[in-house]
Amino acid sequence: MKWRAHSPGRLYDADESTVVYFDSHSGDTHLLSDFAGCIMQTLTRQPMTTEELVRALTPSFEPDDTSDLSDLVTGVLEELVTLDILKKT
């Protein structure tokens, strides 16, 4: 089961703790945490499973923080699905 972005999407990253994400599929604009923005950027490049995504994100985090990275990632992914930015395929 892979996570897939509905549309290529556009991101505005101003080096703040939030990013602006435009989803052309729904026409909605979202204010996402930079973590969620990072996930969207990664998945926009290609659909991934949760494990692949965690592996792709791990380099950005200090070793201590990655212990529950998988849970964190899954939580955010589920939220992004409710926002209709992502889908499970």
Add this chain to the structure above:
Amino acid sequence: MTFLLAQLLLHPERVLELDNAQLNVLLSQGRNSRLLGSLAFEMQRVGADTQLPQIVDRHFQSARLIYEKQKQDLSYDSEKVRLALDSVGQKLVLLKGAAYILGGLPVGRGRYITDIDIIVPKDRIDEAERTLIAFDWEAADIDPYDDHYYRTWGHEIPPLTNLKRETTLDVHHNILPPTAGPNVDASLLFEQLIEVKPGIYTLSWKDMVIHSATHLFHEGEFHHGLRDLWDLDRMLRDFSARDPRFWGGLLPRAEQLQLTGSLFHGLNYANQVFETPVPAHILEEASSWSRALRKPLMDFLFLRALRPNHPQSRLRHTDLALNLLYFRSHYLRMPLHLLLPHLAKKAWMRRIKKNGAA
């Protein structure tokens, strides 16, 4: 039967011959008739838009932008409706503008829509309503009288709205209310559906034309009259060009659906206003359905109502004509004894609301 908007819709390249005053009138008529999008696309099709000064063309560009946004929203929203209906094994069958646009038809280019119209079988409409409500569509907050009217006498349930998207969904179970004279067997429509996208259906071409004519002449919403007539013209030209058997099958189908009167009026007035090339023998055969004595009155009523609501194109006595047509359309929908209480109640409710707001 010529006025500026009709002329330009038929011959968009002539926009380059207009002076500033005429361009202003054209834009005004176009906005008024909800046809500016269609006109803007016709002009783009012939390359006339790029030759206009920017101060003029920006209005047409704006019209095209509005259409593109609408089309995107329609794609998204209709997919949501499809998923909802699919969850209970029902098909998404689009009507009118939504059908034209998602069906990729020339008539859909630049066409504005306000709601998404769909049709479901009458015996499954309650199920459809329940399912849509479960999927984030909300029932309209309308007064009980209107609610009762829709359900008992109309051919649709009260509109559903997706509050987040601000989209309105009209769910029909027939294309004419059961209380109107002609008795349309809606199951016939479902026998000839076309799948235009995976899981998304429209009526057959003949049925779309018949429905459009019926909608125009029975619904009483004449501020969209010219637009509906343009729809008919575009469809008749397109379908007859692509299907050699189109004309031959149209009248028999209208007879089968018992909607011959409306179709005649549609063919006749499209031909008069937009020079739609309806074969003479078709018009002749269809005209036998409309009682000859009534024709001059019908001409007076319809031709006046179908012009854009603009001084340059509005003839005298238009308001009277519009009122008569509104009355006629209601009469066509409901037997007289049911009609009068309905109209009287609506006026009463209007006045109360106005005082309440003061």
Add this chain to the structure above:
Amino acid sequence: MQLLHHLAADEFKERLSRGDIPLRIGPYVYNLQSNVPSVVTGIETLYADFQLAKPGEFIDYNVTLECSGILGRLRGEAKFIFDNNSPFDPIPKGQAYAFLEWGMNWCVSLHTNEYLKLHAGAVSRADFAVIMPGLPGAGKSTLCAALGLSGWRVLSDEHAMIPPNTTEVIPLSRPVSLKNESIDVIKSFSSAAIFGPVSKETHKGVVAHMKADLQPDSHDAKSLQARAMVFPRYSKDDPQQLTRRRRTDSFILAAYHSFNYSLLCDAGFEAMKTLIENVDCYDLVYHDLEWALMAMDQLPELQSGQ
């Protein structure tokens, strides 16, 4: 170049009643028509320094505010007509002028999409333009009016119009609309304030409009560079301050208060991104107008100091 006040009073009234007053307002030409006395006076006062378009020039919007028929006259009602449609219910004559201005806003809000349109005021001083998104009740118009009376040019009170992929602001100057207490606040602020007719009992309360084209360059058509976006907020209790705010949530707030951000889809996102990337965003909390003006005056130095 003919200005409205160059017309003799009688000629003006006659032409206005017949619908031959084409005014250049920002990038558009509005043709006005009215026979309602308060509207005639209001236009004469507030649009005195606006340019008349030449005969035969293209007119974008035809706007009429008239007393409608015998019944209408008896009931003291007027009608706003655009494209020969009356989008509003009949209007009590006492509110006619307010509806003219709302109607003129409405034309731009709905029908023009060659710019990204924010629901915002825009002001400028020298080459420094500031966009002020208008959150409801925030006191944007009051601040705009005060700025206009203090040497700032009012580019617009209602529509900040930005050509996509630029940080320019297109001037679209019209009178500033003030409500209720703000009217008295501005009257006390400066005796030089010129007002049009007062409309009472509108759905927003008492409404009046202030002449805002007080600078020599008020009717210059050239666009200006936006350098800051300021979100004003009037508050009696909170401490006054001018502070930087984050770009990403400024983006969202500005987009939310835009007429056509969503309509423009991807192009809207890109236009807003280009704008926000290149202007500094601020919160301005104030209860004292003089203090707020001082804070605004300091913006150019604040910027160049960074």
